[in-house]
Amino acid sequence: MIVRTRFAPSPTGFLHIGGARTALFSWAYAKKYHGKFILRIEDTDVERSTPAAVQAIMDGMQWLGLDYDEGPFYQMQRMDTYKKVLQTMLDAGTAYYCYCSKEELEILRESQMQQGLKPRYDRRWRPEAGKSLPSIPHNISPVVRFKNPQTGVVTWDDLVKGRIEIANAEMDDLIIARADGTPTYNFCVVVDDWEMGITQVIRGDDHVNNTPRQINMLNALGATIPQYAHLSMILGDDGQKLSKRHGAVSVMQYHDDGYLPEAVLNYLARLGWSHGDAEIFNMQQFCEWFDLDHITPSAAQFNTEKLNWLNAHYIKEANIDELASDIAIRLAKTGVEVKLQPKLQDVLGLYRERANNLNQLARDIAYFYALPQANVVDVEKYITDDILPQLITLKKKLADFDWGRDDGGAVDVGMLISNMVRDSNNLTYPKIAMPLRVMLTGTTQSPNIDAVMRILGKTETLARMEKYLNQKKQ
């Protein structure tokens, strides 16, 4: 049988990290078994669903490269199907009308809670042989309830958590269609999973308690029961539950925050799943290795440090041209326009090894394209009066020197400085390199200063030195 998995978000917000991981695992499972991955939008909550959220979810999936084979299917466009199935259940007596008002149910719930009971519908409208039902009120339009079995146990072998058993006595007759006739979540899921031939339902473990109800309905419909895999949740960096109020962000936020999708994907894959000691792997390897029995059943805490480490790895590995166009956009956002010289690829070649974040990388190299503003403290500390003559000498030497083309290479500027240090008896390399750093990069930390100079080019190097040396002379 061909594997068919699905990702079924409700479009009430962006795609967050937990949803992304659920989608990733469903996607990978389908890929591994050469099956189909289906996207289904569960938008039956008309109040909260928005087209913008649908778009946000699809944007997130696209950024991560989680492509789907079928869909997106929208539940709101499948009403006819649901109503048809609903009618067959009504006809078969596996569902029935209930005329309780919301207020009545509220009162019932509260009194049960007070008695320390699990709040449940008391089946007052459930038709039973020999039972007389209340008389139908005319001012209330009924909901439809599923006639859940009252005895026995629902059991399934969860692909992540193992065998789970829940007694039917714990369940009540859930509402499957609202008073306005629209079907509810548990019912739509059942119909869809059935009709779409879903073979493995991979979803968050907040659905564990829905599973036995869904299995009961599937049975009532004579449908095949899919396998279930319930993924544990992802906790925030602080070990707290993620919520709109606390820490839950869109996966797209990771893009904005300077992360590569490869890093996020690799990180998410490794969060709750493992393949021996493997830490770094691409999605092709992941799809080959992925299996449901190496998923941890316990909740996992998000760790930004490790994500950063993976991000550093993928920045090193990235295609240099793609990296350059990404960085150019990030620089533009901070008001820095990349020029033709120095070539951004060359600059990145010098800097990518040390970066673990794209935004930071962009900030670090901005000085190649926009004049840096050095810190006053650094200027005073390193561009001192006693080093000034040496700097002036160096500048002269650099000016007289043939740098070859501006892209460097032919002539070793570093050698020129080394020679100068060697020929002097009171000069050390750092003593001259640090003020150069401040003048050229505006900071005290950079790659080898001669490498920076070569990429910056002769003209620009001299101009930046000139600026400080003039200042000092006054």
Add this chain to the structure above:
RNA sequence: GUCCCCAUCGUCUAGAGGCCUAGGACACCUCCCUUUCACGGAGGCGACCGGGGUUCGAAUCCCCGUGGGGACGCCA
């Protein structure tokens, strides 16, 4: 409250009764490389929630605690 689930270094995890003196990764610390800072390399620190069983033998199986989480909607 009731039901369900979970429990190995700070964090992510390996672990299917003897390969465990509990392995790897991130973070942290030390050293090396580096005439700055990173990168990189080599080491180090660091965990089986508690108590009972079962067994020749338990991180692993069972029970009870404890702790954490989830679910109990005309939300999904």
